[in-house]
Amino acid sequence: MSPQLRVLFYYLWIAPHALQVVLAAAMIRRRLQRKFLMFFLYTLFELCQFSFLIFLASSKSLLNPSYREAFAFGTAASVTLRFGIIYEIFNDLFSGYKAIKHVGERAFRWAAALLLLLGAGLASGTLTATVQTPLDALYVIDQTISIIQCGLLVCLFVLASFYGLSMKSVSFGIALGFGILECNALATAALRTHVGSKYFWDFFVMGIYHVCVLVWLFYVLIPEKPSSPPPDSQIPEHDLDAWNDELQRLIRQ
């Protein structure tokens, strides 16, 4: 790796995590750490993992087996937390709408089951075709999980737009960031065994993660805007007249 690329590599490795320190602090300042507990834990976990990995990398090497083991363990824990985050966003979205929560839950469960089937089907096709090393197998597992998580996030947005629900800024920002991250993970896992050098994909993944952290930070820092006009000025007068006519017609029936 050339010195310039090495600088870029360390920037893309360190900068997002430095921003995550700001993100965690901003969440505590806005008292969001309890409401978005899973996301907060994910942020802290990423920071701990980063600290541990950078210590290993500086004391030994990136190719050291203990580094790889720690990286694999960290990835597994991170994936589990991401499922928790998706469920947390789902709960936040439907928390104020008890009337449709059970319908949303059912749709979400069906979507998860279908995505699991799709992921498993594609993984079995890929496993027999391309996997030669344990690392390739890890990419296939990563690809399956990305399909499920990406699909669940899309399902979340579809449900919100179908019911006309407005997502709160922070919820939306977290979901958008993870959506971008999962789409990228899905595409990368599918392509990295076929095209491009290993370094290229590493840089690409790190760059996208940087973008996602910026998205999260932006939505956590911006103040929540009211999504609707104040109650007193809700219904326009001329529409109200028409509705009153409609009501009178109903009473007359």
Next chain:
Amino acid sequence: MIISIFLVVLAALCLVFLLRVAGGRRSTQTIALEDATSKIQLVDVNAFRNLVDPAEEEFLRDNLPKRDFSRIQRERLRAAIEYAECASRNAAFLLRVGDAARGSSDPALADAGEKLVASALRLRLYAFHAIARLYLGVLFPGTRISLISVTERYERVIRMAVVLQCFSDGRAVSAAR
């Protein structure tokens, strides 16, 4: 390689969808705040009820040649789809109205808002089912479709919206005194 290409296309489509939602979210909020009046379109419930009335359909079926019945029934159902879509859009707007009202400090207003939200959500669901069934009817004009529940739901939502506005007006009058 085919699976990989499929996954890349899938990922790209998901990303485009997410970015469109992100872009649309901002514009939707702006319209809702700045031009609320343009959101509501009145639905002629009587006309809608007539279009999906099974008795009316039976009458046409009995008195028209099969081909004419199919053509007219398709046109009627297309018109009904427009009404149902309009009702669904209105429900989305009223959902926002109810959402804002249920945060009110006045318990009566908050309660009316809560009920409006619940009804508007159910109407969205019913309208979705209705539109799907209406499209089925357009494809197969002989299919019998009964959608009276949608008109009933719509009327209920309208009543709740008017009740909510009465509460709001009452509160404004009390505050003025």
